[in-house]
Amino acid sequence: MNNLFVYCEVEDGVVADVSLELLTKGRNLANELKCQLEAVVIGSSLDQIEDQISPFGADVIYLFDDPRLAPYTTAPHASILIKLFQQEQPQIVLLGATPIGRDLGPRVSSALHSGLTADCTSLEIGDHEDKKANKVYKDLLYQIRPAFGGNIIAWIINPDCRPQMATVREGVMRKQAIDAKYKAIVHRPIIADYVSETDFAVQIIERHLEKRKLNIKGASIVVSGGYGVGSKENFKLLYDLADVLGAEVGASRAAVDAGYVDHERQIGQTGITVRPKLYIACGISGQVQHRAGMEESAQVIAINTDPEAPINALADYVITGDLAEVIPKMIRYYKENTK
Amino acid sequence: MKKGFRIIVLAKQVPDTRNVGKDAMKADGTVNRAALPAIFNPEDLNALELALRIKDNNPGTTVTLLTMGPGRAAEIVREGLYRGADDGVLLTDRAFAGSDTLATSYALAQTIKVMGEFDLIVSGRQAIDGDTAQVGPQVAEKLKINQITYVEEVLQVDPDFLVVRRRLDNGVETLKAPLPLLLTVNSSAPNCRSRNAKLLMRYKQARTVTERQEAAEDYLYLYDSRPFLNILEITASEIFATPDLLGLSGSPTKVKRIENVVLQAKDAVRLNTNDEGIHDLMKELIESHVIG
Numbered sequence A: 001m002n003n004l005f006v007y008c009e010v011e012d013g014v015v016a017d018v019s020l021e022l023l024t025k026g027r028n029l030a031n032e033l034k035c036q037l038e039a040v041v042i043g044s045s046l047d048q049i050e051d052q053i054s055p056f057g058a059d060v061i062y063l064f065d066d067p068r069l070a071p072y073t074t075a076p077h078a079s080i081l082i083k084l085f086q087q088e089q090p091q092i093v094l095l096g097a098t099p100i101g102r103d104l105g106p107r108v109s110s111a112l113h114s115g116l117t118a119d120c121t122s123l124e125i126g127d128h129e130d131k132k133a134n135k136v137y138k139d140l141l142y143q144i145r146p147a148f149g150g151n152i153i154a155w156i157i158n159p160d161c162r163p164q165m166a167t168v169r170e171g172v173m174r175k176q177a178i179d180a181k182y183k184a185i186v187h188r189p190i191i192a193d194y195v196s197e198t199d200f201a202v203q204i205i206e207r208h209l210e211k212r213k214l215n216i217k218g219a220s221i222v223v224s225g226g227y228g229v230g231s232k233e234n235f236k237l238l239y240d241l242a243d244v245l246g247a248e249v250g251a252s253r254a255a256v257d258a259g260y261v262d263h264e265r266q267i268g269q270t271g272i273t274v275r276p277k278l279y280i281a282c283g284i285s286g287q288v289q290h291r292a293g294m295e296e297s298a299q300v301i302a303i304n305t306d307p308e309a310p311i312n313a314l315a316d317y318v319i320t321g322d323l324a325e326v327i328p329k330m331i332r333y334y335k336e337n338t339k
Numbered sequence B: 001m002k003k004g005f006r007i008i009v010l011a012k013q014v015p016d017t018r019n020v021g022k023d024a025m026k027a028d029g030t031v032n033r034a035a036l037p038a039i040f041n042p043e044d045l046n047a048l049e050l051a052l053r054i055k056d057n058n059p060g061t062t063v064t065l066l067t068m069g070p071g072r073a074a075e076i077v078r079e080g081l082y083r084g085a086d087d088g089v090l091l092t093d094r095a096f097a098g099s100d101t102l103a104t105s106y107a108l109a110q111t112i113k114v115m116g117e118f119d120l121i122v123s124g125r126q127a128i129d130g131d132t133a134q135v136g137p138q139v140a141e142k143l144k145i146n147q148i149t150y151v152e153e154v155l156q157v158d159p160d161f162l163v164v165r166r167r168l169d170n171g172v173e174t175l176k177a178p179l180p181l182l183l184t185v186n187s188s189a190p191n192c193r194s195r196n197a198k199l200l201m202r203y204k205q206a207r208t209v210t211e212r213q214e215a216a217e218d219y220l221y222l223y224d225s226r227p228f229l230n231i232l233e234i235t236a237s238e239i240f241a242t243p244d245l246l247g248l249s250g251s252p253t254k255v256k257r258i259e260n261v262v263l264q265a266k267d268a269v270r271l272n273t274n275d276e277g278i279h280d281l282m283k284e285l286i287e288s289h290v291i292g
């Protein structure tokens, strides 16, 4: 009772990165709260899926395994979570801010009348004093998230309703297994106790999912281009630099919108979050929505013709000048110095 | 056979948080919200277009806009009428102040219940101020109907079901779902048609009761002879709501603290584009094992 639950997404027998990231965060929070970490997996052919989850420190794993439960549709997954949470009374529930988590989370929170905070970038435990009611709440989940188009950061709490629910985007939390031999108790509940025939009224007719080929998130160096790159052809400069440095190429939304690069490379609030050792921002002004996806980079080089560009405020190295001139020099002197 | 569909479009008035320009920034580097124009939430325009296309192809279909907000949100209803909606409802009351997504969806769902039978509810995926994308699914749950999120296109309309395509991060999915149903619509869906000049003329004087009370006497005769100029205004007392579930008291989430994003400059090494500067930079990065 009153434990911390993580809803784990599975596609083709593999637990999603975002779920493993949430288990990692959940383990730390559970230690702080001195409660258990419990995982819920809903899908089909889930044999041995627990082996992917228990190393992250899950104490209990619920496996809802039935051919009708994959691919994901809203109603059966929602019915299962609602019933399970009514029985188990979790204090905290974490879901990925993915197309699934963002479809499922609000539905479940509405049925349970519990608060849900979207797209958290940080989760912490803390107390809250309600001065008006003269009441102190211990060990609440602080759900910290950007809102207002990234222009403000809000600390959200759910003082009275349980569970405290939050979604977190992929790549925001770190993923770290704690013990390859960690043993979880595995429950396989009877599906019919949780779902009814009417839950299957919505049918999937067709699905086209592409595997993600890029690994920008995992790259230790990202060379990123913005609208200032000027054209698709000029982006070649960035690929060249990325090649010699062993980096991946990222982009701002303005560069994506202008058709210089594919959307899958977009970094920022509506793209991916990266935290590489080095982020090289070329012709990027540095609007909040972009910064949201890269501001935790260990070091930043900003190349911009505008000495006042906002990106410079978070750069370690500011190069004021034309990227078409700067990048070839970087390539040249990199080669010279590594010879 | 049933004649047409009754569609309700949920639309929110939002401050334009996109491209917050230099003029909207205060001297301390924070956003001056008052300087941001109030606009029709962008994805709600995609939602309206999706509904209007069903209306175009299915005679007898009506599209009703529903918005919850302060009095000036009547502007959203008028904008919808100019683009082809049949009528609109403004849900407005002090009792709704401080609503989180749950209290917002409760108020919207209670209103939809008093609005009578419907076939389809269409909302935007996400509002650009709260940015949660939670209201659509929560309204669906409160009405006990199915939902499909991230919808891009309606492929087939049948009296009893729809076939729709949804756009996900990594692909597309086609689903068939029975009516009544709620859809949330993505920005990848077709853009909304622009205002129609005839409709603009027709609805320019459309007003809520409150707006009429403030309007000049000379126009008042209009509203008796032209009932389509009445924008229905609904308050909390008319939706059979439990007061505790509205506004701040009906909101499980509380904002404990808000911080404006302020840019603080780091102590950066400033370089220009001469060869020496770049040479030294690359050398330094290699020596400190950041690259190489």
Ligand SMILES: Cc1cc2nc3c(=O)[nH]c(=O)nc-3n(C[C@H](O)[C@H](O)[C@H](O)COP(=O)(O)OP(=O)(O)OC[C@H]3O[C@@H](n4cnc5c(N)ncnc54)[C@H](O)[C@@H]3O)c2cc1C
Pocket: A149, A225, A226, A227, A228, A229, A251, A252, A253, A254, A255, A266, A267, A268, A269, A270, A271, A272, A282, A283, A284, A285, A286, A287, A288, A289, A290, A293, A303, A304, A305, A306, A309, A321, A322, A323, A324, B017, B018, B019, B128
């Ligand atoms: C809800 C929402 C979500 C968003 N999500 C994202 C997101 O995920 N990611 C994202 O990036 N944006 C996002 N945006 C958009 C964001 O607000 C900015 O519009 C965008 O980041 C700007 O991209 P940019 O810096 O490339 O372009 P610009 O702002 O146009 O900047 C171009 C820069 O290039 C410089 N420049 C020009 N020529 C050269 C040259 N030859 N050499 C060097 N420098 C040069 C200019 O000085 C300028 O600073 C979002 C916006 C909204 C409203």
Ligand SMILES: Cc1cc2nc3c(=O)[nH]c(=O)nc-3n(C[C@H](O)[C@H](O)[C@H](O)COP(=O)(O)OP(=O)(O)OC[C@H]3O[C@@H](n4cnc5c(N)ncnc54)[C@H](O)[C@@H]3O)c2cc1C
Pocket: A115, A116, A117, A118, A145, A147, A148, A152, A153, A154, A156, B010, B011, B012, B013, B041, B043, B044, B047, B066, B067, B068, B069, B099, B100, B101, B102, B104, B108, B122, B123, B124, B125, B126, B127, B128, B129, B130, B131, B132, B133, B134, B135, B136, B253, B255
């Ligand atoms: C800084 C800040 C952070 C917040 N964080 C949270 C949070 O984490 N959790 C939470 O529950 N609440 C949160 N809120 C409250 C939330 O913004 C409001 O409840 C808001 O009324 C609805 O949420 P949204 O803007 O995110 O809408 P979304 O859920 O993003 O809207 C989706 C769609 O629902 C429809 N819709 C939404 N509102 C209305 C309306 N008033 N009238 C008609 N249709 C509408 C529109 O079609 C819209 O496109 C936050 C508010 C602030 C100021």
